[in-house]
Amino acid sequence: MRILPAGDGALLLELPDLAQTLALYRALQATPVDGVRELVPAARTLLLHYRRERTTAQTLARAVRTVAATLEDQAQPAPPPDRxxxxxxxxxxxxxxxxxxxxxxxxxxxxxxxxxxxxxxxxxxxxxxxxxxxxxxxxxxxxxxxxxxxxxxxxxxxxxxxxxxxxxxxxxxxxxxxxxxxxxxxxxxxxxxxxxxxxxxxxxxxxAGRVGVALGGPSPRPSPQRGEGAPRATATGVSLPLPLGEGRGEGLPEEHKPNPKQTIARQALTAIEIVNTGLQTLMQDQGRHGLAGLGISASGALDLAAMRQANQLVGNPPDAPVLEHLLGGLQLRAHGRVTLALAGADMPLTLQALDGRRWPLANHAALALDDGDVLTVAAPRAGVRGYLAVRGGWQMAPELGSCARDTLAEIGPAALQPGQRLAVGRAIAAQRLSACAPAQAPRTELPRPGDEVVLNVLLGPRTDWFTPEAVALLQAQAWRVTPQSNRVGMRLMGAEPLTRSRHDELPSEGTAVGAIQVPASGQPVLFLADHPLTGGYPVIAVVASHHLGLAAQIPVGCSLRFRAIAPFEEIHE
Structure with missing residues (x-):
């Protein structure tokens, strides 16, 4: 077994074949190793995400080898099928x-x-x-x-x-x-x-046409078809279908009929109306972890530090959902009094009161809006993504334990639309709220269009699939961020492509956020939060975790340079 670095928070375990990979995967599930956050099995590899505050790569490698050693002298029959x-x-x-x-x-x-x-x-x-x-x-x-x-x-x-x-x-x-x-x-x-x-x-x-052969085992429990009793995700929660006549309460027991006073109260709840979404506005949080077995990556806010800062400014817990907004144009109307804050990209803000008066506001500060106020977010002066938090939280139904929108998997609340109204202020219990934080200055390192940005990387896990000249070129050459970039990844273009030393096909294996994957063209792709869980092209290096937020704020047209801060070395205990 080879143990290869995959950034500063993951290890790639390379094994001889699928059978041994799955045997080790089952053993690590049965005997969890301290600090392991998630396991991503693939054809001949296991990707182990770990918590850096609880373990180190060397400690983890030693523990994994101990578990693997218990399997070497034992026949490992495949377990009976679960279903x-x-x-x-x-x-x-x-x-x-x-x-x-x-x-x-x-x-x-x-x-x-x-x-x-x-x-x-x-x-x-x-x-x-x-x-x-x-x-x-x-x-x-x-x-x-x-x-x-x-x-x-x-x-x-x-x-x-x-x-x-x-x-x-x-x-x-x-x-x-x-x-x-x-x-x-x-x-x-x-x-x-x-x-x-x-x-x-x-x-x-x-x-087809020969269905019905007895298989000797339980089948998955059938689920209702859409429109036949299945819950529907909505902007403010999950709505359960009601019988015909639901608008007037016909056919319902007396205790379940709508109460006019309650209906009026619901309509009067504090809310924010989306007047204009700009290019893209998504609900995001820290993501959904632990679902690799279903083929689901974590997703979540691309700039986690900005998300936490926005929540801190309004007194929310740091992991509360926020709106992730791209490149300006967002416009919101308050229905009731709300307190919100925008962090991340340096985006000018304008407030228009109900009487028509207008004045500029500072971002990276808590802002109080009165009923009818309209907040407009302009194009960024630096960075590309802003994170909007509202005190008390956005009332949004989670999907698979998270409110993050995964644009590749199409999981989570859909992108916001003009005219949508979101209830706010009561999604977080009052005892979990704290005082609003003082205003903070925008980050000085945020890039502007045309800037050159340096990102720290750690070489591996597949650096040895490339020639020494390609590894040197990765750092020596500037890479332009192309318009073919989104939350899945940033496509980069360099004057010279990266050349491989190996040309055989790489079996699909897990990839980490920040992975720099190199397809056959030799022009790299930098994976961001919505990247595929597994990939079939070699990863030459992975962006250091402390620069992932910076990577999320790089405008199209900027140039990137990569600086290796750790060599490519197999990990030995």
Missing amino acids: RVQIAVHYDGEDLAELAEHLGLTARELVQRHCAQPWQAAFAGFAPGFVYLTGGDDCFARVPRRKTPRTRVPAGSVALAGGFSAVYPKASPGGWQLIGRTEAVMWDTARPEPALVQPGFEVCFVE
Whole structure:
């Protein structure tokens, strides 16, 4: 087992094969190691996120090797499946005929082999509901990825690549070979268990029209279809559907009929109306951790320090949800008296009172708005993302334990829309509120368009996949931030691409926030909070955690330079 650094808060454990990887994964779940925050299993690796305040890389490596040593002299049979799931497939995929010819089979023989034996759900990745299935016919080990990935693979596509099978849970880019399609919904947050297939499950594929074969195990509990009793996420919470006549209370017991006085009181609650959202305004918090087994990354605010500062200014707990706003244009109207604060990017603020008077306000300070006041956020003078907190909190329904909007996985409250009204002030218990903090000056290091920004990085975990000249070039060359950048990652462009010393295919493995992944083009991508949980391109370095907030504030058109503050070295206890 090799133990490789993956930034200053994660280790990548490289093992010989999938069986040993899953055996160690199960052992670490059964015997938790102090300080480990999350485990991300993949084809031949485990990514361990750890808490730096509780352990070190060397201490963690020593503990992991101790656990691994207990497995070396023992046979590790796979545990029985947690559950068996049957998936009906229409075998009419675009790549079916060509792939069958590549394998020396007829299309009918390929379908028969795909259905002949159960598959085991090994690990999740790429997107929620996308689970890598292993254990199929040996011939599927020879299935390559497509040389040119498709820009859009339809949801429900059944695919093969590198010995794995999977079902695409939603429409997305993809490079696997498509052999069929299913109507099964792989991911639905309206279900008690959103993922139809989870690691540890057994999956049986059957041809559509032959469903109903007894599998000898419990099936997932069916969930209501949307519109048939499923809860609906709304801007201010989760609304449960009512019988027909809900507006007047017909058909309801007397004690459940609407009370006109209560209805008036609800309408009078303090709220903030979204007049204009600007380019993008999302609800964010510290993210959802511990869901790697479902293929869900943490997401959360890109500039966590700015989020905490905004909450501190209004007296909220530091982890309270905030609005993350991009590049100005946000306009809010107060309904009732509210106290709010904007931190992060240096964005000019203007207040317009109900009588039409206007005056500028300072950001990075608590601001009191009266009923009818309109606050306008202008384009930033420095930085790109502002974080807006309101005293008492935004009343927003969490999804999977968090209010963070994951733009890649499409989990969490949707982007805000003009005309939306959010209840505020009562989401946080009064005893958890403190006094508002004094005004603070904007951060001086925030970049402006055209600036050159230096980010500290730690080399690894795949630095040895690149030539020494490429490792030197990573630091010597300026990299331009292109417009193809968002919360998933920043696409960078340099005069010279980074060249590899190895050209074989890297099995998918977990990636950390701040990872600098290098695709075949040699032009790197800097992963941000909404990045895929796993990736198939080598990561040459990872941005230091103390510079992640700065990375989130870099405008398009800036130049980046990377400064390595730690060499690439395998970790030994």
